[in-house]
Amino acid sequence: MTDDLLRIDGLRTVFRTHGGEIAAVDGVDLSVPRGRTLGIVGESGCGKSVLSLSVMRLVAHPGRVAAGHVALDGRDLLSLSNAEMRDVRGSQVAMIFQEPMTSLNPVHTVGFQITEAMRAHDARASKADLRDRAIDALKRVRIPAPERRFDEYPHQLSGGMRQRVMIAMALACKPKLLIADEPTTALDVTVQAQILDLLRDLQQETGMSIILITHDLGVVAEMADEVAVMYAGRVVERAPAGALFGDPMHPYTLGLLGSVPRLDEERENLLAIEGSVPPPFALPKGCRFHPRCPFAVPECRSEQPPLRPIAEGHQAACLRAPVEAFAA
Amino acid sequence: MSEPLLDVTGLAKHYPVREGLILAKQVGTVRAVDGVSFSVKRGETLALVGESGCGKSTTARLVLRLIEPSAGTIRFEGADVTRITGAAQRAMRRRMQIVFQDPYASLNPRLTVADTIAEPMAVHGIGDAASRRKRVEELLSLVGLRSFHAQRYPHEFSGGQRQRIGIARALSVQPDLVVCDEPVSALDVSIQAQVVNLLKDLQRRFGLAYLFIAHDLAVVKHVADRVAVMYLGQIVEIGNKADLFANPRHPYTRALLAAIPHPDPQRRGQVKPLGGDVPSPMNPPPGCRFHTRCPFAQDRCRSEAPALRPMADGHEAACHFAETLPPAGLDFAGGLSEAAARRLALYARARAA
Missing domain, CATH: 3.40.50.300 (P-loop containing nucleotide triphosphate hydrolases)
Known part of the structure; x- marks a missing residue:
């Protein structure tokens, strides 16, 4: 089998509410091979x-991971003590977020924030040594004049520069896995292209694995080796990127592809998906997509379809996939 | 041709930047919109x-007069x-x-x-x-x-x-x-x-x-139907959608188009990022405002601001070298794969039913 860095099995993360427990992530199995990118x-x-926070064990009360395993290099992260987990965060798994504006602390310099993680993992490092390492980290993310930027505050940087600082912080301790949660959603398209380019280069240099979370099919197509499509807490389709876009199986994936306006094609109307995503406290019975699915049949209302292999390396959770097999 | 519904000429909005609490001396101007015309x-x-x-x-917001323009005229019918x-x-x-x-x-x-x-x-x-x-x-x-x-x-x-x-x-x-x-x-x-x-x-x-x-x-x-591309408070290219997308003339328009990732992994790696950041509108660069990031910039671009002028196909671009730039080399061809297109057609039919 392939050499997986991360394996997620049967992960279920629930939140306690007045109306009982609701599952934001409900039985997810995924894996990320070494040096590769999984797009979600x-x-x-x-x-x-919530899935990525569960891997980092950062789900806040009233949420908790109720079931499942998350193994990094064969080590179950969910059974580690808090102190052991703190050691894993940053040094083995790091995360970057959507909002570079709010993820940086406005009252500390860029340099202080980058060295913070280094100090936490290595208490004896000298100040000069930390500064050198931080400036190296800034250089790695192609920030011009890193010596000057080290002493600046976040408000002095543009959005793209802040996201680069976030990436520098995340990579400061050379993690094996980077979780990027909508890393370019708040950025302009030309800056987005710079950041995606940077992530790709850094992956080549360090051999790290990346989990890239996004709603943008263009970004996934550009970056991911394998793609998992999620709907209402479950993975509904999983395939290598080429197969997912070239041979999409699940009606939800089709709906997403039909919803995106394309530069290479002119259509009078976009093929929108009717309705909206059901809230987790009012999930429909059976397949969670059936109220919005044009191919739904009575069975879809009663049974929850499991993720099943449909082609080589390609899985979909749909009774009716591939759809042409059932079309009249 | 019929009269345009809305006609805007030379529209501008400048915000003074002040420093100091009591005297509030003006130390600069942010040129948020700086001479924009369209209809x-x-x-x-x-x-x-x-x-x-x-x-x-x-x-x-200027067009609706939710804020008052510093210069220019707005005509409605x-x-x-x-x-x-x-x-x-x-x-x-x-x-x-x-x-x-x-x-x-x-x-x-x-x-x-x-x-x-x-x-x-x-x-x-x-x-x-x-x-x-x-x-x-x-x-x-x-x-x-x-x-x-x-x-x-x-x-x-x-x-x-x-x-x-x-x-x-x-x-x-x-x-x-x-x-x-x-x-x-x-x-x-x-x-x-x-x-x-x-x-x-x-x-x-x-x-x-x-x-x-x-x-x-x-x-x-x-x-x-028509598209106007703006950069630092000015329109750099404007024209019919078909002309502008088929034959983008301004380097900034091209950079924008080249930066979009396609939902098609087969065309991976065609995204070309534009270097640098947008300069501050408080002191925009002299000459062409895009010259600091433009791969084709020459001496003339640093001193002389280009005006919007008509191109062969009728759309307008504000670049000194719009006619002599190398082909854009943007490839939008491709579209959906055969299997995806077939299933999307079934999807559309099933939804209509």
């Missing part, structure tokens, strides 16, 4: 961010 | 595209509306409405949907309470909501539904021009497609003109 696509509320 | 015909969509800080939203006030301004405002970007911030949480939609009619003194109630029902069904939604409050709706409420409110007074300020950028992909379809459908039915502000060129290609 889905719309707001599909559970993609 | 919008009845029933057509002009898209203003550009990155954050290029002045596209300021332009939209030939009449100068740049300085009108009072009743004349109110009458004009009925005919120009706006849909905002953030459907979470642009609806009053204390008003029911019916009150929100009826408010513009009340302001403009259109109809009585009973006829307004009837009109609200019509509008709700027009934007794909149900009549029982009228008595609910904004927090009970999803983002896409709220944007539909915002659209119903804009249409309540039967405007001729609707300014859409990034109307779909806060929405999820599938909802974005619903709202885009709705806007296009309403335009066909009521002959609306749209001034469509956006940063997503793929959305613009889908909705616009």
Whole structure:
């Protein structure tokens, strides 16, 4: 089998509410091979961010991981003590977020924030040594004049520069896995292209694995080796990137592809998906996509379809996939 | 040709930058919009595209006179509306409405949907309470909501539904021009497609003109008839959609197009990032404002600002070397794979059934 850095099995993350427990992530199996990029696509509320927080063990009360395993290099992260987990964060798994504006602390310099993680993992490092390492980190993310930037505050940087600082912080301790949660959503398209380029180069240099969470199919197509499409807390389709775009199976994936306006094609109307994502406290019975699915049949309302292999390395959770097999 | 519905010439908005608490000495000027001219015909969509800080939203607000221009004129159906006030301004405002970007911030949480939609009619003194109630029902069904939604409050709706409420409110007074300020950028992909379809459908039915502000060129290609690309407060290229996308003449337009990742892994690695950041609008670079990031910049670009001038196919670009630039080398061909296209056709058929 392939050499997986991260394996997620049967992960279920629940939140306690007045109306009982609701599952934001409900039985997800995924894996990320070493040095590769897994793209996770889905719309707001599909559970993609809670999934990544679960891997980092950062799900805040009243949420908790109720079931499943998360193994990094064969080591179960969910059974580590808090102190052991703190050691893993930053040094083995790091995360960058969507909002570079709010993820940096405005009252500390860039340099202080980059060296913070280094100090936490290596208490004896000298100040001069930390500064050198931080400036190296800034250089690695192609920030011009890193010596000057080290002493600047976040408000003195543009959005793209701040995201570069976030990446420098995340990579300061050379993690094996980088989780990037919508890293370019808040950025302009030309800056987005710079950041994606940078992430690709850094992956080549360091051999790290990346989990890239996004709602943008263009970004996934550009970056991911394998793609998982999530809907209402579950993975509904999983395939290598080429197969997912070239041979999409799940009706939800089709709906997403039909919804995106394309530069290479002119259509009078976009093929929008009717309705909206159901909230996790009012999930439909059976397949969670069936109320919005044009191919739904009565069975879809009663049974939850499992993720099943449909082609080589390609899985989909749909009774009716591939759809032409059932079309009249 | 027929007279344009909206005609804007030399529009500018300069904000003074002051320092000090008491004397507040002016230390500079932010040129948010700096000499913008365009026109919008009845029933057509002009898209203003550009990155954050290029002045596209300021332009939209200037056109509606939500903020006052520092210079320039705005003509609506030939009449100068740049300085009108009072009743004349109110009458004009009925005919120009706006849909905002953030459907979470642009609806009053204390008003029911019916009150929100009826408010513009009340302001403009259109109809009585009973006829307004009837009109609200019509509008709700027009934007794909149900009549029982009228008595609910904004927090009970999803983002896409709220944007539909915002659209119903804009249409309540039967405007001729609707300014859409990034109307779909806060929405999820599938909802974005619903709202885009709705806007296009309403335009066909009521002959609306749209001034469509956006940063997503793929959305613009889908909705616009004409496109204006803005950079640092100025229009750098403007023209019919087909000409502009087929043959982009300004290096910035090309850079924007080249930066978009395609939803097609086979064309991976074609994205070409543009170096650098947008300079501050407080002291824009001399000469061509794009020269600091332009791969083709020469000495002339650093000293002499290029004017918008017509290209062979009729669209206009503001670049000294627009004719002699190498081919853009942008490849949009491809489209969906055969299997994806076949299944999408089935999807469309099943949905229509």
